[in-house]
Amino acid sequence: MSDHIPGNTPGGEPGRDRVPLPEDSMPTGGVNAPVPVAPEATPAVDPRLIVRQEGIKGYLAEFRRRVSSGELGSLPVVVALIVIWVVFGSLNSSFLSAQNLSNLSQQIVGTGMIALGVVFVLLLGEIDLSVAYVSGLCAALFAVLNVNNGVNQWVALLVALASGAAVGVIHGLFFAKVGVPAFVVTLAGNLGWNGLMLQVLGATGTVNLSGKDIVSRLYTTIYGQQIAAYGAAVIGIALFVIASLVDAARRKAAGVPYRPMTDIVVRTVVLAIIAFLAAYTLNQYKGLPLALLIFLIFIVVLDFVLRRTTYGRKVFALGGNIEGARRAGIDVAWIRISVFSICSTMAAVGGLFLAAQIQSASQTSGGGNLLMNSIAAAVIGGTSLFGGRGKTWSALLGALVIGSIQSGMNIEGLSNAIQFMITGAVLLAAVVVDSLARRTQRAAGRA
């Protein structure tokens, strides 16, 4: 889409190691072929295609075209985030302080991790309404095993995560094999897993973490050395640059469109500004929180899985056309079950971070507006409710928006009542944007 097109590429070369295919030979002029067409006579590129020019002007033109055809991507959420920060920052200067932003970066991890799993389910065009209590259940399992029963912390952690995966498999089996609609299965799960969580917690109802266990340390560890945050930023940028350059070089060598140098430079500069600003802010306070680092690593790894592996390709295919995916030979049931399993596992991860945040697993774990917030985070971040469109990065952006609203309202001393209404309005706005974008995409022939 935004690829630079260097010119017509010669077509019709045979691929590597395979038997000759029909398309390898030239057209032989069949009975009904009054128009002999040599491959080089047909440009692979439609002259009517709007190709982006290089440079800033090209960017602006491309940007205008994208907005008008409904390909908004993460634009609305970035705008929303800026507005929220400007508003709260002007209301109270402590909102944009290094301390508040650092805390925010830690507080969003729990919800963000759950939202990351929700992104997968949304990509299928389905929904998981059980994530909040699954997160509570897995946190309770860890706390009870580790604190009450003295089980080794690593074993307890493993059991908690495996339980999350198993819960997802159960949801997936009912959905994919029995054919119960996902929202009903997970709604039943929402209630059932809440009950199991209460059962696990037992009579006392609250289990306090020791504070020295692995889960607590994963959340509370903050790397104070300046080098940690800056180093992470440098590594991230370096990986991005290397990946971009290698990709461009391979594409150039193969004669397919590649990203021009200016493009790579612009993207790198933007990324570097964001990364170093974040690192600088974190270093102004305590340093780089381990929880944030883990969250970012999860996002990058799962992004890779979705965009660069056959598994991810199958997930998107299912979100686009289930029957088409099935006819392409994709094992639909297996993909569905595994996606629900990923979602519940990520809910478990999020639940552990949330437990570490309050240093306990209790009867209120997974309650309140956690479910709404996790799903809202994924949707606000730009993952479509209609399936087949989305990125893992939407979990970060959406969690940031929701976290910022909460944090800003807390600073202003506003009540939960107002917070709920505002978060609800933002969610509605996100869904409206999603629906409108879909409609515009249809009109512009992109959905």
Place this chain on the structure above:
Amino acid sequence: MAGETVLALRGVSKRFGAVQALTDIELEVHAGEVVALVGDNGAGKSTLVKAIAGVHQPDEGVIEWQGRPVTIHRPQDAQQLGIATVYQDLALCDNLDVVANLFLGREIRRLGILDEVAMEKRSRGLLDTLSIRIPSVRIPVASLSGGQRQVVAIARALIGSPKVVMLDEPTAALGVEQTAQVLDLVERLREQDHGVILISHNMADVMAVADTVAVLRLGRNNGVFDKRYTNQEEIISAITGATDNAVTRRRARGQEGSQ
């Protein structure tokens, strides 16, 4: 001209609730043969193709592959045998780009990772030979025209190395030039000893490329004609059922016998 029998259907029936879509269908496809499957709307052509492709399971009857009976439970099974299908509804994923659709289910990988460069290069070559202009192989297929989508679906059938290619109304949405290219393609497939099942409502196309014309009527066989000894009128009357009588059947038999 035609080689060994690659695909054969023996007494295949398929029911959908109260609709008996197919009854006792017999069909043979040889290597290097183009079989045109014709019939009125609702005659059961697409259902037959889907039964062979593993989308629907036949209720009765046997599908033979290279002389041996096979069971095709899932689309994967048909693909593994070497049957490629272009469906009437195309079955493309609108949210994926052209390259992703072409290689869906058999992506090229390098070190376990999708090799987008190799796939893109191959896609361009493939689409060029079908002489279709596509704005970019990296846009979602949703933004392509009906004919462009159809060419993508046809190209997709050629990605593997199929032994039998089934094309369900492949030229319905195509322009003059693209239709010619598809017909050329069908002939190239025949030259390379592939079996082809071609469904079309366009009699001129059918007469141009088919070796054998199999007529379906109301879910039943209504004659198999050798292209060399038949004409358009005879096929049309078989399709409409106007001359469905002992005389025409005798004539068809007699022509087959005199080969």
